[in-house]
Amino acid sequence: MAIRIEQNNIFLSVRDLVKSSPAAEFLTSFPLPQRGLLGKNAQTKVQQARQKHYGLFHTEFTVKQSYRYRNYTFHIHGRIDGVYQLKHRYEIEEIKSVILTPAQFRTLRIEHYPHFSEQLLYYAYLLQDAFNGIEVRTFLILFNLTNNKERTFPVVFNRSQVEQRLWQRFSHIIEQIEFEKHRLKKRQKLLQSIDFSLPEKREQQETMMHAVAKALRDKSHLMVSAPTGTGKTAAALFPAIRYAVEQNKKIFFITSKNSQQAVVAQTLQPLLDQGLPLKAMMLTASEKMCLNDVYFCHEAYCPYIKKYKERLLQSNILPGLVNNSFIRPEQIKSTGRAHELCPFEISMDLLNYVDVLIGDYNYVFDPAAQLRRLFAARDYGDWILIIDEAHNLYDRGMQYLSPYLERRQLLSLLSENKGKKSKIYRDLVQAIRSLDAVFDALQQEGELHFAGHQYFVTQLDNEKLNDAFQQFEAAFVRYLIHKIRTRKLIPDDPLEDFYYAFRRFSRVARYQDAAFVAYYNAQDEGILHIQCCDPSNYLGGIIDRFHSVIAMSATLDPMDFYADVLGFPDERTARLQLDSPFPPEHRKLVIVPDISTRYKDRQKSAPQIAEIIKRVIQIKEGNYLVFFPSFNFLQLVNLFLGHVQSEKILQKPGMSEADRDEILTKLKKEKGSHLLMAVMGGIFSEGVDFNGEMAIGVIVVSPALPQVNYARELLRAYYDNKNGSGLEFAYIYPGMNKVIQSVGRLIRSATDRGVVILIGERFADEAYNILLPEYWFKNKGDVEITSNYTESISTFWKTLESNS
Numbered sequence: 001m002a003i004r005i006e007q008n009n010i011f012l013s014v015r016d017l018v019k020s021s022p023a024a025e026f027l028t029s030f031p032l033p034q035r036g037l038l039g040k041n042a043q044t045k046v047q048q049a050r051q052k053h054y055g056l057f058h059t060e061f062t063v064k065q066s067y068r069y070r071n072y073t074f075h076i077h078g079r080i081d082g083v084y085q086l087k088h089r090y091e092i093e094e095i096k097s098v099i100l101t102p103a104q105f106r107t108l109r110i111e112h113y114p115h116f117s118e119q120l121l122y123y124a125y126l127l128q129d130a131f132n133g134i135e136v137r138t139f140l141i142l143f144n145l146t147n148n149k150e151r152t153f154p155v156v157f158n159r160s161q162v163e164q165r166l167w168q169r170f171s172h173i174i175e176q177i178e179f180e181k182h183r184l185k186k187r188q189k190l191l192q193s194i195d196f197s198l199p200e201k202r203e204q205q206e207t208m209m210h211a212v213a214k215a216l217r218d219k220s221h222l223m224v225s226a227p228t229g230t231g232k233t234a235a236a237l238f239p240a241i242r243y244a245v246e247q248n249k250k251i252f253f254i255t256s257k258n259s260q261q262a263v264v265a266q267t268l269q270p271l272l273d274q275g276l277p278l279k280a281m282m283l284t285a286s287e288k289m290c291l292n293d294v295y296f297c298h299e300a301y302c303p304y305i306k307k308y309k310e311r312l313l314q315s316n317i318l319p320g321l322v323n324n325s326f327i328r329p330e331q332i333k334s335t336g337r338a339h340e341l342c343p344f345e346i347s348m349d350l351l352n353y354v355d356v357l358i359g360d361y362n363y364v365f366d367p368a369a370q371l372r373r374l375f376a377a378r379d380y381g382d383w384i385l386i387i388d389e390a391h392n393l394y395d396r397g398m399q400y401l402s403p404y405l406e407r408r409q410l411l412s413l414l415s416e417n418k419g420k421k422s423k424i425y426r427d428l429v430q431a432i433r434s435l436d437a438v439f440d441a442l443q444q445e446g447e448l449h450f451a452g453h454q455y456f457v458t459q460l461d462n463e464k465l466n467d468a469f470q471q472f473e474a475a476f477v478r479y480l481i482h483k484i485r486t487r488k489l490i491p492d493d494p495l496e497d498f499y500y501a502f503r504r505f506s507r508v509a510r511y512q513d514a515a516f517v518a519y520y521n522a523q524d525e526g527i528l529h530i531q532c533c534d535p536s537n538y539l540g541g542i543i544d545r546f547h548s549v550i551a552m553s554a555t556l557d558p559m560d561f562y563a564d565v566l567g568f569p570d571e572r573t574a575r576l577q578l579d580s581p582f583p584p585e586h587r588k589l590v591i592v593p594d595i596s597t598r599y600k601d602r603q604k605s606a607p608q609i610a611e612i613i614k615r616v617i618q619i620k621e622g623n624y625l626v627f628f629p630s631f632n633f634l635q636l637v638n639l640f641l642g643h644v645q646s647e648k649i650l651q652k653p654g655m656s657e658a659d660r661d662e663i664l665t666k667l668k669k670e671k672g673s674h675l676l677m678a679v680m681g682g683i684f685s686e687g688v689d690f691n692g693e694m695a696i697g698v699i700v701v702s703p704a705l706p707q708v709n710y711a712r713e714l715l716r717a718y719y720d721n722k723n724g725s726g727l728e729f730a731y732i733y734p735g736m737n738k739v740i741q742s743v744g745r746l747i748r749s750a751t752d753r754g755v756v757i758l759i760g761e762r763f764a765d766e767a768y769n770i771l772l773p774e775y776w777f778k779n780k781g782d783v784e785i786t787s788n789y790t791e792s793i794s795t796f797w798k799t800l801e802s803n804s
């Protein structure tokens with residue numbers, strides 16, 4: 001429910017009022033992913049037809065009224081689908097869509113849809129009060145999506161009966177509010193018995209906890225850069241939990257990798273075991289939760305979604321699941337299997353019952369995957385958002401907003417569908433051709449003005465794109481209904497894939513500012529891109545709707561850069577930069593300069609790099625990690641490395657988390673020395689711990705600068721223009737961030753010791769090494785740049801041995 005309560009004022013919509021019925025609470029899920037689109041289209045269709053025929057017909061008619069009930073004032077608002085404004089009366093319509101067979105539709109009774117009628121009658125009640133008791137007649141229009149038929153049902157509006165029902169609803173809402181107040185008090189009392197103490201006291205962790213608590217109290221955001229080993233997860237979570245219980249808020253903890261979610265769960269579980277009065281749930285993507293043979297969310301093909309809502313109510317599984325303090329995906333999956341109900345839909349239906357959610361960034365920031373059930377309203381003031389490893393949100397944000405359309409896909413759809421006789425396919429083909437005309441124009445533009453260029457920046461013809469999209473969407477809706485009616489199973493349907501790609505593209509195309517650049521790649525039949533150079537407006541728009549956002553990372557440096565690109569508002573954002581909890585003497589850092597790691601010099605430098613690796617691992621036996629900017633560079637150096645004393649382990653592209661865990665176990669348990677060669681930004685360089693002897697040294701070969709390509713150069717040009725820091729924003733900052741993350745794998749606890757070797761002339765350049773964290777060094781700027789690295793490293797190990 002999106003009900004807002006301010007002292008004794010309750011603000012809600014007519015829909016909220018109807019949803020406040022206990023029976024209706026479960027009826028919020030749409031089993032088909034496209035259900036919302038189908039319903040909206042049906043509604044528009046009916047409204048447009050009415051408007052054409054009746055001049056007195058108004059759509060989306062807004063009504064607002066306030067009512068005093070007991071100690072509260074209810075402020076109700078709503079929008080009526082259709083209103084006929086006649087001389088002495090109003091006639092109003094509520095339009096709803098259903099998916100039924102023609103026979104079912106012919107015989108349906110209005111009593112089957114009591115909530116539809118109830119919503120309509122409340123509109124009538126409000127309207128009557130707004131217009132001095134004028135007569136109002138009410139009609140429910142049901143539109144059947146499977147055969148495009150509509151039926152109109154007059155609904156009797158009896159004011160005193162509606163009023164009685166309205167008071168019942170008010171009464172129920174007040175009971176819920178009182179119950180919540182009581183529950184809150186109980187929870188606050190229980191909170192006092194929870195032991196939040198941590199196994200070891202770390203000054204940095206305490207500082208962070210205070211800063212988080214303050215940000216929550218001030219209703220502001222906090223950006224925290226805290227080295228690995230600080231204990232960031234607990235430092236963010238513990239104060240957030242306290243605040244959430246005290247102030248009746250909820251927490252959404254988002255991560256960019258699944259492995260980080262496990263850490264959150266481990267941190268939370270001991271508190272829940274003590275009786276922490278909160279419910280937690282871990283969210284997993286629908287593909288991973290799927291129980292069906294094919295991932296195809298359609299009533300006709302998936303038994304787990306068939307009559308889902310009805311069967312969910314009958315099964316009564318939600319209260320059982322909610323009884324668990326921590327609802328985990330495996331549990332939901334096994335319950336779903338036992339009752340033949342879709343686990344992902346179950347998790348969606350549980351959203352309103354949990355206080356702590358753990359999931360991926362996508363659920364909050366991806367326009368295509370955002371949890372609309374939670375974030376449909378514009379104000380997320382009931383939620384505290386914690387973003388783990390927040391530096392990753394920059395790339396993710398750009399990905400969400402950088403769509404593309406491939407002409408190859410269009411041509412393939414045309415050749416598959418152009419011979420089909422049905423009007424639906426003819427209309428689809430027509431719409432695709434309209435889009436293809438946009439590609440034709442681009443091709444001509446290229447030949448005329450950019451001959452010989454693979455890429456060129458272009459101005460999008462939004463009018464034509466929009467027309468093509470609307471044509472396609474109109475035909476696509478009929479296509480979906482046709483699929484439902486004919487029970488046509490097309491897993492990975494190319495038309496559906498194309499629709500979603502086109503929709504994403506059309507949405508982003510509406511952003512008309514310098515941060516979005518459209519460009520064309522003339523190769524491979526042609527690809528039309530929109531490159532988002534700066535996601536800050538979009539991300540910041542979401543961030544600022546939360547009560548507070550805690551963005552933390554081991555590498556949120558330079559913080560000005562991340563605050564800028566993630567869109568944190570200056571006036572509402574505090575910043576915290578923490579030192580490492582471990583002394584710099586535990587780590588020896590050496591920069592080996594005079595080796596060029598530039599792309600053009602790599603053939604020449606690979607043998608030298610291999611030699612450095614060999615020498616470093618000879619100085620002291622143990623496990624070493626070597627990080628490269630790419631798999632190609634890794635392979636090249638490996639060729640020259642040949643046989644070494646340690647067992648070599650090479651990361652391969654596409655390695656799974658299970659593969660990684662196997663290697664981690666090997667490093668942890670197996671005796672002998674290992675040399676793990678991996679890439680920066682991959683599964684071994686972030687969100688993973690190499691405690692104790694799992695790694696005694698990290699060698700980083702070159703900053704992991706993003707590849708120079710047309711899209712990156714657009715970013716560089718954008719930031720050059722915006723703040724004169726194109727090179728830094730597009731290349732150096734993201735590249736050095738990956739270096740710092742990789743080095744962060746070393747020194748995870750107070751007993752860890754190790755060496756760090758940064759290879760490459762760029763590291764000797766101040767533009768790069770100025771970005772190395774200060775806590776790495778005993779004194780500020782204390783960077784050791786030497787070709788005589790063996791001596792420095794040997795001395796470090798010897799000193800340690802003699803001190804121990």
Ligand code: SF4
Binds near residue numbers: 287
């Ligand atoms: S079980 Fe799988 S196919 Fe069926 S609705 Fe759920 S996610 Fe979709």
